[in-house]
Amino acid sequence: MALDGTLLRQIKHELEGCLLNARVDKIHQISREEMVFILRLPQPSPDGARTVKLYLSAGADSPRIHLTSASFENPKAPPMFCMLLRKHLVGARIDALTQPENERMVILELTARDELGVETKKRLAVELMGRSSNVVLVDGEGVIIDCLRRADFGEGAYRRLLPGMLYRLPPKPAKPNLLELSGEQLRAAIGAAATDKPGDKRLMDAFSGLSPLIARELASRAERGGDLAAAVEAYAESVRAREFTPVMVFEDGQPRDFSFMRITQYGAAAACEPRGSFSDLLEEFYAGRERAERMRRISHDTVKTVRTLRDRQARKLGQQRAELARTADR
Numbered sequence: 116m117a118l119d120g121t122l123l124r125q126i127k128h129e130l131e132g133c134l135l136n137a138r139v140d141k142i143h144q145i146s147r148e149e150m151v152f153i154l155r156l157p158q159p160s161p162d163g164a165r166t167v168k169l170y171l172s173a174g175a176d177s178p179r180i181h182l183t184s185a186s187f188e189n190p191k192a193p194p195m196f197c198m199l200l201r202k203h204l205v206g207a208r209i210d211a212l213t214q215p216e217n218e219r220m221v222i223l224e225l226t227a228r229d230e231l232g233v234e235t236k237k238r239l240a241v242e243l244m245g246r247s248s249n250v251v252l253v254d255g256e257g258v259i260i261d262c263l264r265r266a267d268f269g270e271g272a273y274r275r276l277l278p279g280m281l282y283r284l285p286p287k288p289a290k291p292n293l294l295e296l297s298g299e300q301l302r303a304a305i306g307a308a309a310t311d312k313p314g315d316k317r318l319m320d321a322f323s324g325l326s327p328l329i330a331r332e333l334a335s336r337a338e339r340g341g342d343l344a345a346a347v348e349a350y351a352e353s354v355r356a357r358e359f360t361p362v363m364v365f366e367d368g369q370p371r372d373f374s375f376m377r378i379t380q381y382g383a384a385a386a387c388e389p390r391g392s393f394s395d396l397l398e399e400f401y402a403g404r405e406r407a408e409r410m411r412r413i414s415h416d417t418v419k420t421v422r423t424l425r426d427r428q429a430r431k432l433g434q435q436r437a438e439l440a441r442t443a444d445r
Contacts, residue, residue: 121354122326134209142205145190149174151187169182169183175248182394200252204239220241220243224236238253249262253282289323301344301351305321313334328378365385373400
């Protein structure tokens with residue numbers, strides 16, 4: 116599923132239980148869009164670890180933030196943005212993690228020290244919005260120090276992501292967030308949606324913050340019993356009560372999707388398996404997908420190399436046959 120605001124809300128809650136008061140020990144930018152923060156914990160974790168690794172990805176197809184136990188190969192020379200983060204954040208303490216208005220973003224509130232040893236406030240905004248994903252470093256006055264992807268949309272643009280500009284949150288969607296609505300407001304919004312569309316499309320049209328997977332799941336539950344509004348109300352109550360379970364959805368033995376609630380829309384065609392934490396869930400899902408993608412690239416490169424060698428040898432053989440035919444009577 117897409118990493119929607121509700122799932123990110125639970126990931127943030129999970130990270131808060133581990134990362135508050137941790138200090139940034141090292142920062143690595145392992146690719147153009149991926150970073151790993153090594154954080155020193157204020158006290159050992161239950162398994163005795165003194166440090167944890169926080170993984171950030173601003174990739175368009177896999178934006179996410181979670182703890183990881185994987186090992187990564189660092190580039191020989193760190194990128195400029197990585198060096199900037201090291202300058203401002205190494206040694207900083209994580210004071211809080213916030214998620215503005217259930218948006219697909221997490222802001223790390225940090226206390227760092229400048230060159231003179233004076234405490235300064237910094238914010239690291241991790242925006243996980245598909246193609247618009249970004250990582251933005253902001254000072255205590257709300258001014259952008261720099262960002263992973265700079266964006267300039269002209270003088271009149273509401274949001275310009277450039278050093279020295281005031282950092283603004285992404286504009287709020289026009290559709291209401293269903294978690295902020297009462298039962299009557301939920302029913303009114305669903306009733307106002309076009310009735311000639313399937314249930315999941317009606318929910319996507321009526322509310323923000325819903326991923327297509329969750330919209331389909333709620334519509335599927337409504338079809339099996341009750342009405343659409345009742346299914347949405349039950350969902351909203353479970354989210355407010357933090358009734359979350361990290362689950363992996365398998366189809367034919369392969370990970371198909373992941374969610375924070377049990378997925379039943381596929382029936383017997385798919386199986387749901389719980390995981391210990393959302394970090395474990397995301398790491399397992401994307402590691403499997405990246406492994407498959409890496410194998411696909413290796414297979415493609417191998418086939419391309421073999422095809423090139425085959426064509427080269429065929430040309431050489433053709434040239435030799437032509438030369439043999441020209442000299443047949445000599």
